[in-house]
Amino acid sequence: MKPLALFSAGVAATAALAVCGALAGMTVHAETPQSDVAQSGAPRYDASGKLILPADYRDWVFLSSGIDMSYTEAPAVAGMHMFDNVFVPRAAYAAFKRTGVWPDKTVLMLENRTGRTKGSINRQGQFQTGEVMGLEAHVKDTARFKGGWGFFGFGGDHAPAAMIPYAASCYACHQTHAAADTTFVQFYPTLLPVATALGALNPAYVAETKDEPKP
Amino acid sequence: MKPLALFSAGVAATAALAVCGALAGMTVHAETPQSDVAQSGAPRYDASGKLILPADYRDWVFLSSGIDMSYTEAPAVAGMHMFDNVFVPRAAYAAFKRTGVWPDKTVLMLENRTGRTKGSINRQGQFQTGEVMGLEAHVKDTARFKGGWGFFGFGGDHAPAAMIPYAASCYACHQTHAAADTTFVQFYPTLLPVATALGALNPAYVAETKDEPKP
Numbered sequence: 001m002k003p004l005a006l007f008s009a010g011v012a013a014t015a016a017l018a019v020c021g022a023l024a025g026m027t028v029h030a031e032t033p034q035s036d037v038a039q040s041g042a043p044r045y046d047a048s049g050k051l052i053l054p055a056d057y058r059d060w061v062f063l064s065s066g067i068d069m070s071y072t073e074a075p076a077v078a079g080m081h082m083f084d085n086v087f088v089p090r091a092a093y094a095a096f097k098r099t100g101v102w103p104d105k106t107v108l109m110l111e112n113r114t115g116r117t118k119g120s121i122n123r124q125g126q127f128q129t130g131e132v133m134g135l136e137a138h139v140k141d142t143a144r145f146k147g148g149w150g151f152f153g154f155g156g157d158h159a160p161a162a163m164i165p166y167a168a169s170c171y172a173c174h175q176t177h178a179a180a181d182t183t184f185v186q187f188y189p190t191l192l193p194v195a196t197a198l199g200a201l202n203p204a205y206v207a208e209t210k211d212e213p214k215p
Numbered sequence: 216m217k218p219l220a221l222f223s224a225g226v227a228a229t230a231a232l233a234v235c236g237a238l239a240g241m242t243v244h245a246e247t248p249q250s251d252v253a254q255s256g257a258p259r260y261d262a263s264g265k266l267i268l269p270a271d272y273r274d275w276v277f278l279s280s281g282i283d284m285s286y287t288e289a290p291a292v293a294g295m296h297m298f299d300n301v302f303v304p305r306a307a308y309a310a311f312k313r314t315g316v317w318p319d320k321t322v323l324m325l326e327n328r329t330g331r332t333k334g335s336i337n338r339q340g341q342f343q344t345g346e347v348m349g350l351e352a353h354v355k356d357t358a359r360f361k362g363g364w365g366f367f368g369f370g371g372d373h374a375p376a377a378m379i380p381y382a383a384s385c386y387a388c389h390q391t392h393a394a395a396d397t398t399f400v401q402f403y404p405t406l407l408p409v410a411t412a413l414g415a416l417n418p419a420y421v422a423e424t425k426d427e428p429k430p
Contacts, residue, residue, distance in 0.1 A: 093274075115282075127279070
């Protein structure tokens with residue numbers, strides 16, 4: 001099965017997780033105190049530096065969803081549809097709207113859910129089911145990560161996740177193609193106008209999309 | 216163009232809006248004070264009883280999104296894709312999770328956005344664009360609406376909207392087919408398990424879907 005990816009740019013989440021697993025425990029950081037951060041949505045790490053899945057991410061601000069998105073021309077798997085939902089803590093969302101930049105300690109959560117057509121009275125299109133097929137995080141933590149950001153893919157057990165290595169394609173792809181602050185704001189319709197108005201767009205993104213229709 | 220509809224069950228939003236327009240000012244209620252309700256997400260009405268668009272609905276809790284959903288077998292419009300995003304105020308979401316029922320003064324907002332495939336580096340599937348094609352509200356206000364709930368469709372100018380008449384198909388359809396409290400909880404994946412566990416499912420929905428796969 002081929003998961004989405006707003007974050008992983010066509011790199012299968014399962015592959016990313018396998019890489020993470022191999023590196024478990026490689027980097028050791030002090031555990032983050034749980035006080036203060038639970039409300040703010042700031043990242044929490046375990047004693048080995050793995051990211052703890054934010055339990056309340058569905059209560060965060062919704063940035064957008066897509067379906068069957070892929071950054072390659074490879075065809076999708078027949079008969080399988082995958083939504084991606086992206087959430088960010090309320091304080092981070094408010095800060096981005098003011099500045100066009102994510103504040104330090106921002107966590108963006110990407111959730112994949114299987115789509116289905118036939119269910120109850122629905123007959124066309126796709127709705128999202130209870131089946132969560134993937135959870136990834138993109139974390140801004142400038143004291144911790146080279147370049148300021150780290151990617152994480154959680155397994156089905158939702159156990160803390162080790163950082164995906166910097167050599168993974170997600171890092172370079174976000175750096176090059178993401179509309180603002182290495183995040184795919186071009187796919188977050190309430191934030192793209194904000195970043196545009198604040199002059200916060202990545203020049204490489206602007207050049208790459210100059211002939212595209214707006215919005 | 217054929218908009219979706221979690222709320223309007225295949226009734227084109229444009230048709231619903233036309234109906235609303237014809238009834239503008241039919242029912243007169245006292246204007247709701249703005250204090251107290253802004254935080255809670257409770258409905259606000261103008262002096263003629265029209266619903267004021269909640270300006271901050273994108274900051275509410277996201278229930279789910281679908282794409283090209285329709286409750287009829289009629290084929291979709293070729294080359295046009297439409298997402299629907301549903302939001303509910305945080306306090307109402309928390310109350311539903313406790314009780315399986317929406318508290319009085321709950322507003323569910325449905326937002327339609329055009330989907331697009333080609334944009335920036337995306338090559339497959341659909342992402343949501345800045346083009347909002349429809350905004351509808353489903354409001355629980357037991358002192359105001361027969362059966363407790365009213366539907367509203369906002370025009371492109373986002374002006375206050377008159378209630379869609381009770382004879383519109385959305386009312387009977389939600390009463391008959393919606394999974395819980397006349398809302399399509401079967402399409403809200405974090406709430407369906409809650410309503411199921413709390414015994415809050417509509418018996419007609421349970422009977423209608425007894426042979427379907429779960430979740």
